[in-house]
Amino acid sequence: MSDRTLYRAAYLHTPENPFLYPGALKTEQDGGILVGPGSAGHGTILDCGEFAAVRAAAPDAAILDLRGPDAQAGVLLPGFVDTHVHYPQVRVLGGLGMGLLEWLDRNTLPEEAKFSSAPYARTVAKEFLSGLAGHGTTTALVFGSHFAAAMDEFFGEARASRLRIVAGQVVSDRMLRPELHTTPELAYTEGKALIARWHGGPDTGVEDRLLYAVTPRFSLSASEGILDACAALLRETPGARFTSHINENLQEIETVRALFPQARDYLDTYERAGLLGRRSVLAHNVHVTDRELGGMAVHHCSAAHCPCSNSALGSGFFPLARHLAAGVHVSLGTDVGGGTGFGMLKEGLQAYFMQQLMPGGHPLSPAHLLYLSTLAGAEALDLQKTCGDFSVGKAFDAVYLRPGAGTPLETVIRHAEGPERVLAAVFTLGGAADVRQVWVGGDSVYARPNTQGEF
Numbered sequence: 117m118s119d120r121t122l123y124r125a126a127y128l129h130t131p132e133n134p135f136l137y138p139g140a141l142k143t144e145q146d147g148g149i150l151v152g153p154g155s156a157g158h159g160t161i162l163d164c165g166e167f168a169a170v171r172a173a174a175p176d177a178a179i180l181d182l183r184g185p186d187a188q189a190g191v192l193l194p195g196f197v198d199t200h201v202h203y204p205q206v207r208v209l210g211g212l213g214m215g216l217l218e219w220l221d222r223n224t225l226p227e228e229a230k231f232s233s234a235p236y237a238r239t240v241a242k243e244f245l246s247g248l249a250g251h252g253t254t255t256a257l258v259f260g261s262h263f264a265a266a267m268d269e270f271f272g273e274a275r276a277s278r279l280r281i282v283a284g285q286v287v288s289d290r291m292l293r294p295e296l297h298t299t300p301e302l303a304y305t306e307g308k309a310l311i312a313r314w315h316g317g318p319d320t321g322v323e324d325r326l327l328y329a330v331t332p333r334f335s336l337s338a339s340e341g342i343l344d345a346c347a348a349l350l351r352e353t354p355g356a357r358f359t360s361h362i363n364e365n366l367q368e369i370e371t372v373r374a375l376f377p378q379a380r381d382y383l384d385t386y387e388r389a390g391l392l393g394r395r396s397v398l399a400h401n402v403h404v405t406d407r408e409l410g411g412m413a414v415h416h417c418s419a420a421h422c423p424c425s426n427s428a429l430g431s432g433f434f435p436l437a438r439h440l441a442a443g444v445h446v447s448l449g450t451d452v453g454g455g456t457g458f459g460m461l462k463e464g465l466q467a468y469f470m471q472q473l474m475p476g477g478h479p480l481s482p483a484h485l486l487y488l489s490t491l492a493g494a495e496a497l498d499l500q501k502t503c504g505d506f507s508v509g510k511a512f513d514a515v516y517l518r519p520g521a522g523t524p525l526e527t528v529i530r531h532a533e534g535p536e537r538v539l540a541a542v543f544t545l546g547g548a549a550d551v552r553q554v555w556v557g558g559d560s561v562y563a564r565p566n567t568q569g570e571f
């Protein structure tokens with residue numbers, strides 16, 4: 117039997133950045149993606165194109181026709197990449213009516229304190245990872261828990277899920293609540309131990325779908341001492357990523373300014389500690405100065421835009437055009453639970469809405485939305501050689517959306533006049549109910565059986 121599988125479906129992907137290349141959206145109406153052993157492991161994309169041509173070159177491959185026996189309407193997309201999402205916040209989703217600091221105090225930090233219980237942490241880790249996979253997210257940069265034992269539970273479940281997860285223990289030493297505070301020394305030693313157990317960077321011999329992200333919560337809750345401990349972890353860990361929050365809320369920014377009188381601005385609190393580089397992802401960045409955008413561009417770090425969260429918490433409009441003009445890379449995040457759920461399609465749609473509404477907003481095409489939800493995230497995480505689109509040599513990370521017969525999305529796809537129209541409908545009407553199957557590196561990580569019981 118062949119160890120290669122040929123997936124047959126209509127597919128869409130953005131192997132290039134549509135902010136730079138107008139023709140970046142690539143599609144096949146009757147597409148074939150050949151998957152088998154290769155440079156990205158046993159589920160590497162070996163060929164990709166029109167089904168008949170790929171089939172002719174691989175006559176022995178097993179065929180998996182995703183359209184089902186009745187050739188139903190559906191689309192295959194690269195798996196979504198969520199670059200900002202909090203594991204211990206699944207159960208605070210839906211808490212509307214507050215700004216950031218009140219929401220943290222009243223909703224979120226009391227819930228995060230419960231993660232001192234390892235069994236509780238394990239239960240929520242499972243809920244969280246199912247939430248990602250069930251929405252078609254195959255890679256995520258995950259804000260962790262303040263408790264090291266909760267992170268052991270999380271990484272254990274993440275390994276079992278087979279998703280690509282970049283995550284780390286969250287550290288803070290002031291202004292939250294005492295049970296969530298640590299010290300620079302403990303942050304360093306616990307971080308070292310977690311990295312040794314779970315970080316799959318170069319030459320570690322550890323599972324490479326898991327990577328460690330050094331994660332101070334935000335400068336408001338982090339002394340210079342703890343930022344220095346984070347910088348030591350980052351320096352000493354090849355392949356580690358860095359993530360934190362920045363410039364989300366005006367009250368937060370004022371407080372950070374008062375806490376760091378010697379810093380030029382919010383970015384500088386991280387910059388002077390040596391935390392910024394190509395693998396640094398800063399969430400929100402709504403109220404950013406031009407000096408900070410220049411600094412981010414120099415350090416090649418990325419901004420994770422979280423439009424649903426920015427709307428729900430009333431944080432403000434993300435200045436996408438200014439980021440792009442300054443050469444700062446932008447990806448998308450759901451920010452569960454400040455955001456409104458795990459859906460990256462919804463996040464893309466909300467980004468579109470906000471750019472439509474804000475003065476000086478950047479118009480977004482369906483290709484932009486697909487790129488922001490997939491390859492842009494892989495690029496932010498420096499995982500673009502591994503995932504983000506269907507280029508030959510990457511891992512087969514994919515989500516198949518097959519809406520129910522007669523649903524508005526199915527009807528629009530069936531009658532759509534071109535791929536841009538299909539994609540616009542997917543972002544407007546699609547959601548978890550339409551996710552039929554999800555793969556990471558060729559491994560099926562989620563499948564929703566239909567009533568006929570076929571695939």
Ligand code: GUN
Binds near residue numbers: 216220334361425
């Ligand atoms: N800033 C510090 N912590 C948080 C958090 O949990 N969510 C959001 N949205 N912003 C933060």
Ligand code: ZN
Binds near residue numbers: 200202361399451
């Ligand atoms: Zn956040």
